[in-house]
Amino acid sequence: MTFSVVILAAGKGTRMKSNLPKVLHPIGGKPMVQHIIDTVRQIGAENINLIYGHGGDQLQQALAHNQMNWCLQAEQLGTGHAVQQAIPHLNDKQDVLILVGDAPLIKASTLEQLLAVKQHADLALLTVQLDDPTGMGRIIRKGEQVTAIVEHKDATIEQLAISEINTGMMIMGSKDLKRWLSQLDNNNSQGEFYLTDVIAMAATEGKTIKASHPSSAVEVEGINNRMQLAKIERAFQLNQANVLMSKGVTLCDPQRFDLRGDLVVGQDIVIDINVVIEGTVSIGSNVTIGPNCVLIDCEIGDGTVIxxxxxxxxxxxxxxxxxxxxxxxxxxxxxxxxxxxxxxxxxxxxxxxxxxxxxxxxxxxxxxxxxxxxxxxxxxxxxxxxxxxxxxxxxxxxxxxxxxxxxxxxxxxxxxxxxxxxxxxxxxxxxxxxxxxxxxxxxxxxxxxxxxx
CATH class of the missing domain: 2.160.10.10 (Hexapeptide repeat proteins)
Structure with missing residues (x-):
């Protein structure tokens, strides 16, 4: 199945307090949006469209090696307006997968599951249950059918009690998407064109709308400030640590380990605390690496002690x-x-x-x-x-x-x-x-x- 991807990455990220565009802040030594680009490449995306705005020069320099369409959103008028910038690049015969550029932990398997759900629906969206959904758009259902997404600021007291929230990630046919985008208005508390309004439009037309869910909430967590950046970094590193330990690597403390690149390992490796690995590194079998070491783009042979x-x-x-x-x-x-x-x-x-x-x-x-x-x-x-x-x-x-x-x-x-x-x-x-x-x-x-x- 061929499909197009639209990645929303135009926001300034003012809460980051940085001159660097938010989506360029690194997770595991790589811009957070690059993680998303790599993931959709992994699942077979042929046509990737990046919606950008603030810090365009920095983005184009940092991501220049990627084959994709650059879609400028000169004014930030909402998520619906953002997706409109990609319309010239969307094939009417393809589905369009829409993703957010600040949720770098989204797994390929989760997106593949969302694509599979779309095969049995007109529109599929990724939702998640949160203990504290404050600030998030709520999923409105009629039975099993999703009928709308209501933004937090526009929700009633009853709707605010809903714990199922919108992740901003969804997939639908290109023809439907273009038609619904043309009907959007900004008659809401933010004065913006909400992408989420297409859900209600689809429901009004009698379209089948189904939801899919990630394996864990952290997969779809967005990053808006430095505290969230640090939290997602640790979640990313712990996941990498678990993968290494499953391959026979001993990590003296998985919470104090950083992999910022690609690591090829043998067996019976012992890595002590505060080791940082960057770039492309290979470590042979029966290697011991002491605390506080930094390995960058290097090869370590069997039986060596660092x-x-x-x-x-x-x-x-x-x-x-x-x-x-x-x-x-x-x-x-x-x-x-x-x-x-x-x-x-x-x-x-x-x-x-x-x-x-x-x-x-x-x-x-x-x-x-x-x-x-x-x-x-x-x-x-x-x-x-x-x-x-x-x-x-x-x-x-x-x-x-x-x-x-x-x-x-x-x-x-x-x-x-x-x-x-x-x-x-x-x-x-x-x-x-x-x-x-x-x-x-x-x-x-x-x-x-x-x-x-």
Missing amino acids: EANSIIEQAKVAENCSVGPFARLRPGTVLLEKSKVGNFVELKKTTLGVGSKANHFTYLGDTTVGSKVNIGAGTITCNYDGVNKFKTEIGDGAFIGSNSSLVAPLTIGKNATVGAGSTITKSIEDEELAIARTKQRNIAGWQRPVKKS
Whole structure:
């Protein structure tokens, strides 16, 4: 079945207190409206129409990668007026699924169920029962048949007692929708053209109107302020945590876990508290990730341990490695099997060979390190002259003494040794020892500097 989609995303979202359009505020690291676009793509939508208004330039920049029609609602005159902006793009032979842009948790399965209900009705809408329906449009029924939706401000006392509410999501034939939209008026307390009025029009024409319901109310909750944004973020993250745990991942506290992208996992992974995962990340089996780590667009091999407070970004870590605590692997870093990066070590565009170690207080940039190399504490590569970057190459089995400065471009041969405290400016051949220190002088009677008044 082919169908069109209209997403209502023109509101300013004044209660967000933000210069960012409301529907661009992120859930799980992605604009909330992008979640909805991705979901309708998942269920086979061919024709997506986004109704936009406030912050149009920001929206078009953030969502430019999506294939869809941009429908400007220059004046916000109500939901009915908003849908009218999509009329030129609607095929008379298709159904039209109307969604709101600020309810990012709507599930594909819920929308598929709504589409299925429409197969046996002229109009199908998504409704939900709420303990506190304050501010929401009420569903009016005659028996099982839905006959109208009454907005909260226009409802009578009896209607306000109804707990079944409108979610703003519905589907109907395009021809019917166009006809009903043309008949809307703004004779109501808000002076707006309500989309919900089409329900009463359909009922008057004797159309069959059926309701469908989400699996939980949180699916259809809208976001209007920062408190609701935080609530939906936690609901989204808890759902992702539950999916991961069902795949064999141990989360020490699912409430303190954030996945802001796509994660591929093996089995028997343990993830401690406050771990943030962004972008596209893969984690192999039998991996342990300590608390407060950040993983961004990276690959972690089987059996690796990531200690607390480490950051890994656009890097590849092979099997049985050890990283951290307090380590930072920057873009372009590759750790080969059984290598080790210890506390307060930073690597950028560096390959650390099989079984090699940089255990303490080290910076390696634009460096290739062979296998079974020991990098002493306090070692740095001086790879930048203020304009250009230069490479350092360290051969298999080399030993770099503590507190050494390696001034690139530089090659250190296999099994070569650098004495502690050396500044190395010339390449070292295989199995050579290089020591670059000035002769120690002890000066008697030296006067320390004093603070000037």
